[in-house]
Structures are given as structure tokens and as C-alpha cells.
Amino acid sequence: MSSPVTTLAQPSVPSAGSAPRLRTPRRHGPRRPRRSVLLTVLTGLVLLYSLVPLAWLIISATKTQEGLAHSFGLWFNSDFALWDNIRETFTYSDGVFTRWLLNTVLYVVVGAGGATLLAVLGGYALAKFKFPGKRAVFAVVIGAVAVPGTALAVPTFLMFSKMGLTDTPWSVIIPSLISPFGLYLMWVFASEAVPDELLEAARIDGAGELRTFFQVVLPLLAPGIVTVSLFTMVATWNNYFLPLIMLKDPDWYPLTLGLNSWNAQAATAGGTPVFNLVITGSLITILPLIAAFLLLQKYWQSGLAAGSVKE
Template structure:
């Protein structure tokens, strides 16, 4: 038998093939390309956010670049050259030597005074913040909520508002124009106390403290052997904040100290800067700039060396396990 295909059946077969979506022979089917959205693991790029971040970075780096470049110039070179470019005479080393030897080496005395204020003031503030924060976080006692309210209120009060009452109190006790007038107020850090309170609440499990007490460890032994290692990131963070605040403290020494031998670096460099405005005073702006550069080097080194602990301390409690 001969098989014949009728036109009607051929038409039905063609329509069936079209309905099934199959392309005719010899033609390549077109594939739809789906738009790729942002990968869940990768954040979406924002041009506006990138531009704003660049502007903030530029705003932060330009003063530092100006300080480094200006520290390489002489007193005359500061006025005859562009601020953001070097002068013909590279005098960085000479400026450093002159800074430490000018006026019988008083800059070294100011540097040692600042180290003294930071060591006793910031170190004591960190110790008190660690002890107080741990006690407030892990012990129940009457008046705990009132202490929390006082700490929060103290954080909101600026230090300049307490400067005059502090001066009057220390003047009555005869402690003005002494190092204690700068050290004792630096021992109080409400923000450091609050930060250690929050950090200790999350970093020290109550079950670990109960296990140590069951094993017969006293409170002091538990604190030094169990709690302190867990609080290390928070301690570094608080110590950095208190150290920077004490190192850059200007207003409190300004109203407390009159003897230049007890000046910190901030007040001493300010006196050098005002020297040009006095009668017969010699302008030493190149030494002021070089001294400012020397002043910020220890802070930058501390942040770079303790960056790992500082970042982990700030992020503590942000992830819920």
C-alpha cells in the first residue's frame, strides 16, 4: 500500500509542531537571557555611596597630608610654597631636632607629662570601667537601675560643662596647678563604664561563672583567671578611647595648669603657636607643625597595633548565636 499524506493532515501536523514550540528544521532557537540581580553574598554597588565615601576619605586625609608635607618645610618655606606640595629645602629631620631642643628641650618635658597623664589617668579610667562594668553586668544589688540612669546621664553631659565646677572644687582643695588636677578628673569615664557594662553582659556567660564558683574559685580568682581573658577586646577598646581622650585633652589642662613645666603636648604646642602674637615673640610655626606630627604618631601606632582587638570589641554583641 502506498502511504499518502493529505493536505489536511499535513496542516494539522504543522500546527501541532508550532503549538509544541519546536522550531522548524534549519533554524536556531532563541534563548531568553535573564537579568542578573545582585548576588545574595555580594552587596549592590552604589555610585552615590562610593562618591560620598570618597569625599569623606578625602576630607580625612587632606589635613594629614598637609601636616606631613608642612613638617618638611622651614619657617620661611611655609610662606613661600604651596601648602600641599614640598618646598625646595627638605628640613624634616632638622625640624624634629629643633623641636626637641628648642627652649631647653621643653617639648620632651611636655611629652613625658602627657605620657604621665595618659598612664595614670587613662589607665586608671580603664581599670575602674572594667571593674564597674563587670559588677553592674553580673551582680544584682539594690539601686542598680539608678546607677544605670546616672551613667547614661553622665554620658550625655559634655566635659566642658563640668570644667568650671571641677576647677572650683580642686581650687578649694589646693590641687590646681598640679598634675593631680588633670589625672583625677581623667579617672572618670562614663562612656567607658557603659561600654564595659554592655560588653561584659554579652561576653561573660553566667554558666561559666557558676561553674567556677562550684569548683571553689573565689570572686577575685574568677575575675582574674576567667573574666579578664574574655573581656580583653572590650578592655582594649575602652583603653583606646580613654587614651585618645586624655592624650588630646586641652580644655581641662588649660584651666587647671599655669606652670609650663606641667603642660601636656596640646597646651604646650598652643603656647608655641601664640608666641608669634606676643611682643618680641619669635614665630615657630614650623616647630608647631612638626610637634603636632610627632604628637599623633603614638596614637596612629596604637590604633594600628590594636586594630584587631578594637574591631572585635566594637562588634561584640552584634551577632546573636
């Protein structure tokens, strides 16, 4: 009997002249995000809505009083009068524009600066210290954020009138020192940005509360401080309604109120319209705000001290 023979398939051996083919792994790169046409169109409309008034302001500041009435708003006129308008803005009415500019700087430095300082101190204390009535304070702060500033203007005027502080710089500076939104923002920011372990380590090393605050806490709160200072600075710089009801002396007007008085000259009997100076003054007014946002933008994007505490 012949035994069955089992045949095994032998693997094919590549010839000497041919190299074996290796299977290359597939590379999966990051997927490119899909572009949304609707989102792109909406972003373009928002950008257009934001830039068209600025372009109109810049173009109109290059025109004379006659050129404003006889030219298209979004294009230049034949007479380029930007430098003449700037010079006349600072010299018109005995240079009162410079006085208004200095008043605004005073209100911003003292009012907005003090509001930022109080918001940082209060926010850090509310975030890192425990005391009775903390929830009540939180409710009061949230309620104050919800109340618009214009609703408090008349009661504030009546209170300052009884104290004899109306028509003085203090009637604008003191209300500007209170920023409920800035306090709430620093409260939330300090809760996340300042680790409790870092404070305990500083206290164990013998640092007092003031030294801990200035040397440990402040560097961590820098992005929040810049954000709050910008919010309070813009609010104080553009404040119009509060100075309107508090101030009667034009020497204490801020820029917003002073430019409005120039604009109202055209409606008064015998008044001279100076719309070219109002537009040029408005352009000069927004330049410090644009510069502040551009210079302080990097602090908004800076990270916190991540990893400073070992767990």
C-alpha cells in the same frame, strides 16, 4: 470481529554509538552585591576629608619657617628640613618639648589607665551582680554620658582650687579617672560577653571572685578593654580645656597646651614665630596614637569565646 489493538509508545533507546545526555543541575552562586555610586562617592569624600589634613601636616613638617610662607601647602618645598625641624623641636627652649611629652605620657598612663581599670571593674560588677539601686545607678551613668566634659570643667576647677590641687598633675589626673562612657561600654559588653553559666561553673569548682575575675572574666573582656583604653587614651592625650584652666606652670603642660603656647608666640610683642616647630610637634604628637590604633586593631576584630559553655 476484530479486537482493537492498543499501541504503546516505546521509549527511544539510544544507539550504541551515542552516549545519553544527562541534565546538569544549575549552580546558583552567591550574588554579587550591587555597587552604590552614591555610597562610593560619599565614602571617597569622607576619605578625602580625613586624609587631606594629614597629608598637609606631613608635607608642612618638611618645610622651614620661610618655606611655609612661600610655597603651596599641599606640595613640598625645595628645602627638605624635616630632620632639622625634629631636632630643633626637641632642643628649642631648653628641650621643653620633651618635658611636655613626658607629662602627656604620665597623664595617659595614670589617668587613662586608671579610668580603664575602674570602667572594667565597675562594668563587670554592674552587669553580673544584683544589688538595690541598680536602676538608679544606670540612670546616673546615662546622665553622665550625656553631660559634656567642658560643662564640668569650671565646677571641677572650683572644687580643686578649694582643695589646693590646682597647678599640680593631680588636677589633670583625677578628673581623667572618671569615664562614664567607658563604664557604660564595659557594662553592656560584659553583659553579653561573660555567660552566667561560666561564672557558676567557676564558683562550683571552688574559685573565688578574684580568681574568677582574673582567670575567667578578663580574657573574655579583652576586646572591650582595648576599646575602652583607646577611647580614654585618645581623650586624655588630646585633652586641652581641662589643663588650660587647671595649670599655670609650663613645666606641667601637656603637649596640646605646650604647642598652643608656641603658636601664641607670634601674637606677642617681640615673640618669635615658630610655626614650623608647632607643625612638626603636632606630627610627632599624633604618631603614638596612630601606632596604638594600628597595633591594637586585631584585638577589636578578635572574637569572643564562643561555644565555651555547653548547653
